[in-house]
Amino acid sequence: MSGKPKLHYFNGRGRMESIRWLLAAAGVEVCLYRMSPCLVPFSLDGSLLFQQVPMVEIDGMKMVQSRAISNYIAAKYNLYGKDLKERALIDMYVEAVIDLNELLMTHTFQPADKKEQHFATIVDKATNRYFPVYEKVLKDHGQDFLVGNRLSRADVQLLETLLMAEECKPDILVKFPLLQSFKARISNIPTIKKFLQPGSQRKPPLQEKDVPKLMKIFH
């Protein structure tokens, strides 16, 4: 068990999901620690730099801050481009995906009277701001991957978001043929294919019934 990264989080997607995706894509096995939500602050007393999860024990560090963790994993497993310029592109694409993820993630937490408008915002931003950019990137260079003609975290994180967006609105990719083929292509990569199968570490979407419990812990 020692040597495998250990993930500390509750049993759901949240801010840990992108990290699970990256580790899975890199073919890294993890040691799981499912925590009971009410024990979060106490059982890890002193281990949480800013009193928050996600926390990942990896290579002798107790890492916090999901971006820091993702950056480390991406660099360690060669999913971060070959030089500074590729890294810059990857970072730009990933940061925007994170922005869209925030919208998607917070949808379940919206009060009933705001849900419809929030849904409309998601669809608008996804189809008018974000997806057209990635569609164009793929169209312009005609390559299989977003950056540098090889798999990077940008591809992994974009796929994650595309699938989450489809959970929100199944036909959301209808106007984006290249994103559709990108989705099929990246999903077929062996490590990712495995992660998309039942029994993997991938977490299901948040259920409405779990929201009150989570609101209590995190707000």
Add this chain to the structure above:
Amino acid sequence: MAGKPKLYYFDGRGKMESIRWLLAAAGVEFEEEFLETREQYEKLLQGGSLLFQQVPMVEIDGMKMVQTRAILSYIAAKYNLYGKDLMERALIDMYVGGTDDLMGFILIFPFLSAEDKEKQHAVIVQKATSRYFPAYEKVLKDHGQDFLVGNSFSWADVHLLEAILMVEEKKSDVLLGFPQLQAFKARISSIPTIKKFLEPGSQRKPVPDDKYVETVRRVLHMYHDMKAN
């Protein structure tokens, strides 16, 4: 076209301020184009300069970079402010993540309703003094070095100084009880490039005022109040 980086943003702090700090700390001269009208913004949009239709945007090394974090990471790496290896980078990323979260509470402050401003003020002070400052105080105490990471000046130090000064603007004695941070603040402030940035006449922007808020709202057509965290 090697030239000075050019920053596209409002004439105010917002998300661009950390980028100004980092460039200044690295001793890099930069130009700025200030967005004052909706027309300017639409022109940038139509010209395809804003990848995700947003500012900050920085023209640097032939790229039109967007996404604040991406821009900061690039500058840090280019100017050797990102540690010497993966482990140091990880620490810097963690520390910057914390100060980013802390400054995030202050970033939205000018856009809150009067009632929410009062609550948010308390939140800022509480988070600073019970979550973030203690963490950095301990880091400095534990290793006893001048800088947060690797015994050398990095992005983490610049970002923390920026955060400290911003919180002090909200509560001037907020560093009471944090002797390491007080010494850190004095020390980092006297680094020549930073000292220069802290002097009047630099490109550092003042505390956001009503005019700044009006400009942002007008240019972005952002007329709703933001919600406090």
